[in-house]
Amino acid sequence: MKKQTIVFTGGGSAGHVTPNIAIINELSRNEWDIHYIGSKKGIEKELISEINIPYYGISSGKLRRYMDKENAKDLFRVLKGIIEARKLLKRLKPKLIFSKGGFVSVPVIIAASSLKIPIYIHESDLTPGLANKISQRFADRIFTSFDEAAAHFPAGKTVAIGSPIRREIFSGDKERGKAFLGFTDEKPILTVMGGSLGSKKINETIRDSLQDLTSIYQIVHLCGKGQEDESLMNIRGYRQFEYISNELADILAATDTVVTRGGSNAIFEFLALKIPMLIIPLTKKQSRGDQILNAESFYKKGFSLTLEEETLTRGSLFESLDKLEKRRSQIINNMQSSLMSDALSVLIKEIHKHR
Incomplete structure (x- = not known):
């Protein structure tokens, strides 16, 4: 059977990366062509380098809930990231995007949505981060760690399942x-x-x-x-x-x-x-x-x-x-x-x- 391509994204902290790694380690490399899109300098680049899959860094801006003069600059970084992610996704042609959140995931998800690529997201915390609040409107399925978190997302496409735990633990x-x-x-x-x-x-x-x-x-x-x-x-x-x-x-x-x-x-x-x-x-x-x-x-x-x-x-x-x-x-x-x-x-x- 031909390999299918899947793209993972998420970054900014180890908590946005280690669940992705847990999932990646369970996928057969004979069945899946696995790729990762993250930021150019974030911790995700270092962590993903340890599991030997292709990594692509894109531009990303910090998502803030408050007024700051950097917001305008970061808007342009996000727009640049969307363009970069779209170019990558058109080349990779993935069957699915899986996101763990973090600000770098937003350009990837918006680009994937524009290309009609299915999107899954997982929210770890009891209340959603800003990245997943933005991403939920584009997602096909939403998974949460906490029962309480599911109430913050559309009921028809959300299910609480707990957190993906690394098997090696x-x-x-x-x-x-x-x-x-x-x-x-x-x-x-x-x-x-x-x-x-x-x-x-x-x-x-x-x-x-x-x-x-x-x-x-x-x-x-x-x-x-x-x-x-x-x-x-x-x-x-x-x-x-x-x-x-x-x-x-x-x-x-x-x-x-x-x-x-x-x-x-x-x-x-x-x-x-x-x-x-x-x-x-x-x-x-x-x-x-x-x-x-x-x-x-x-x-x-x-x-x-x-x-x-x-x-x-x-x-x-x-x-x-x-x-x-x-x-x-x-x-x-x-x-x-x-x-x-x-x-x-x-x-x-x-x-x-x-x-």
Whole structure:
């Protein structure tokens, strides 16, 4: 059977790229000719380069919800991006566009719509980002991670399916993870993840609390690029890394509790792995507030506890972790009872309809 072409798009943050990679890794290269359109300098270019598929960078402008003198310039960048994307799509002739959002996806979706190419989009967060708000009018199918998010899109073409989880995240081995870290069965393992760039406030609070924390836990601290503290390299029961890739599944298999940001992809992975989590979402000063809403939804479902960054101190961290441990059994039971579907399988089935 002849290969069919599919084009993925999405960028601006790892959260707009890793679900696409999860889907791409499930598609047979014998059946699909896979391509990716992103920005010229965004994180998506770096991430997609690791999976060996053709990548095309186009012009894109930042989508703002407020008045700014840069808006006019960015409008021209978006228009240029539409022209570039249309030229690419006319050459590639894809059967389907799949978008995870981010501002770079808008020119691609508008160009695809003008060429009558079917478009699928997936929204990770509880409320849609501006890119997907614009894109929804052009989309043929819309998928969301949260039930609550579906209400923001046209009912006739929207379905809540959960978040597409990387299969490899389930391949971890607990003993291999402990061996890599040099940890033992003596104490539970607490993994701290502040996002791809790390979090200054979370990093500082964890490090200020190390003496007390390491009396209870063995700690894996994923602190972000350039955020390692060399003075803490030899503390027993504490391992810090800028970023972990190949060993992440093993580390998570060994993890008992996680402290995390409220990004949708991350918290759905921890839900799938049944790891109790303390979510410290980005503040409204740092984001549009989507992580706060994600955290609220998971708290209401009994999957996690939330600690606001504005109230993050050594004391509040210990108090929250103590509450989490006391509720551990109930949280794990709630996770095991979750009806979240296998989103990745759903999306692969939908994509294969275009074979």
